[in-house]
Amino acid sequence: MRFDPVSLASGAAIAALGALLLFDSAGTVDVSLGWMAVALTGAVGAILVLSGLLGRNGRHD
Amino acid sequence: MNDDTPTIEGPPEQEGPPPNEPSESSGGPRRLLRSSGDRVIAGVAGGLGRYFGIDPVVFRIGFALSILFGGLGALAYLLLAVFVPTDADPDAVQRFGSRLRGAGFWRTVGLIAIGVLVLAGLCTLAGMAAFAVGLGWGVPTAIVIIAIGGLLILAAFRGGARWLIAPAVALAVGGGVAAASDLDLRGGVGEREYHPVSVRSIPEDGYRLGAGRLIVDLRDLDWGKHRVVDLDVSLGMGQANVFVPKRVCVSGSTHTGVGESEVAGERNSGTDVDHSPGVGSVATPRLDLDADVDVGQLRVINSDTADVDVSGYGPGPFHEDSGPQRAAEARACGTG
Numbered sequence: 001m002r003f004d005p006v007s008l009a010s011g012a013a014i015a016a017l018g019a020l021l022l023f024d025s026a027g028t029v030d031v032s033l034g035w036m037a038v039a040l041t042g043a044v045g046a047i048l049v050l051s052g053l054l055g056r057n058g059r060h061d
Numbered sequence: 062m063n064d065d066t067p068t069i070e071g072p073p074e075q076e077g078p079p080p081n082e083p084s085e086s087s088g089g090p091r092r093l094l095r096s097s098g099d100r101v102i103a104g105v106a107g108g109l110g111r112y113f114g115i116d117p118v119v120f121r122i123g124f125a126l127s128i129l130f131g132g133l134g135a136l137a138y139l140l141l142a143v144f145v146p147t148d149a150d151p152d153a154v155q156r157f158g159s160r161l162r163g164a165g166f167w168r169t170v171g172l173i174a175i176g177v178l179v180l181a182g183l184c185t186l187a188g189m190a191a192f193a194v195g196l197g198w199g200v201p202t203a204i205v206i207i208a209i210g211g212l213l214i215l216a217a218f219r220g221g222a223r224w225l226i227a228p229a230v231a232l233a234v235g236g237g238v239a240a241a242s243d244l245d246l247r248g249g250v251g252e253r254e255y256h257p258v259s260v261r262s263i264p265e266d267g268y269r270l271g272a273g274r275l276i277v278d279l280r281d282l283d284w285g286k287h288r289v290v291d292l293d294v295s296l297g298m299g300q301a302n303v304f305v306p307k308r309v310c311v312s313g314s315t316h317t318g319v320g321e322s323e324v325a326g327e328r329n330s331g332t333d334v335d336h337s338p339g340v341g342s343v344a345t346p347r348l349d350l351d352a353d354v355d356v357g358q359l360r361v362i363n364s365d366t367a368d369v370d371v372s373g374y375g376p377g378p379f380h381e382d383s384g385p386q387r388a389a390e391a392r393a394c395g396t397g
Contacts, residue, residue, distance in 0.1 A: 005217065015207050
């Protein structure tokens with residue numbers, strides 16, 4: 001079975017964004033638009049960088 | 062309707078695959094092909110389901126639902142039907158597509174159109190997430206996003222599911238921005254115009270609108286000489302307009318999450334735009350305003366002649382020069 005690190009990292013980043021949204025919606029934390037923009041661009045940037053570095057050949061058996 | 066058409070996952074039952082049939086044994090990259098066996102119209106959903114390894118019904122439901130959101134799904138289906146070949150002998154749609162592809166111009170147009178459609182689809186997803194959060198469904202939306210993230214993590218050990226990344230990011234961006242800007246779309250959608258003629262006719266909890274254009278014209282009120290009117294205005298997304306006579310001092314606090322604020326001649330824009338007009342003023346008549354716009358534009362116009370039908374977007378009398386309003390505010394509040 002092949003392992004895809006890009007999917008793993010993307011899943012973790014997206015789950016983290018979902019958790020941030022969950023905490024904000026539940027009122028546990030109050031995330032400002034500025035910090036949310038930092039989180040979103042950071043996550044998207046990390047996914048793009050990882051995808052670019054590993055490409056399609058990043059999958060391992 | 063669902064034939065047992067050989068798929069890329071299934072073992073070959075014949076000596077060789079059909080002309081266009083994708084095969085892992087060939088060692089080549091997987092190709093997206095329309096399904097000749099699992100087809101309702103042109104086999105697009107069947108082909109997508111086989112390519113991504115999920116039930117074609119998911120794509121059929123997606124295409125059907127997307128038709129409700131502007132018909133993008135129908136257009137996407139049409140383009141895929143024309144430009145994606147079938148896994149069997151060319152059908153009429155494929156022959157038509159081949160003729161189009163023969164002309165390079167049309168191929169380019171098709172590719173651009175598909176790109177635009179994909180982008181529009183992602184924007185639609187982001188908008189739907191923002192809408193859901195604005196309606197108060199932030200927690201369920203977050204749970205869906207976390208679940209998709211978990212699915213991606215699990216799929217990473219089974220070859221990955223990179224096609225899920227873009228939709229998941231679109232959902233997270235839409236939901237995240239809506240939550241961070243405290244978008245609140247409860248309160249209805251459309252245009253609301255109020256002209257209260259007495260203070261008692263103003264609702265105690267003020268005026269509220271989810272999305273659209275909200276107009277509160279207080280120039281028909283009997284302001285008298287010493288009257289102080291408390292007013293709450295809340296708008297989720299769109300434009301909120303409050304009109305007062307120029308002899309009325311505007312005080313209180315306003316907040317615009319994302320967008321533009323124009324209060325008694327003071328214009329600011331950006332994120333989290335807060336303004337406190339007439340600070341400390343006890344002049345009368347006075348409007349004590351508490352206004353909140355999540356995304357959009359807030360305008361508090363202190364003018365006797367301003368037209369409520371002029372939206373103020375783009376060049377216009379109130380965008381050209383707001384000096385008269387600032388001067389009127391200074392006079393009315395005694396701060397000039």
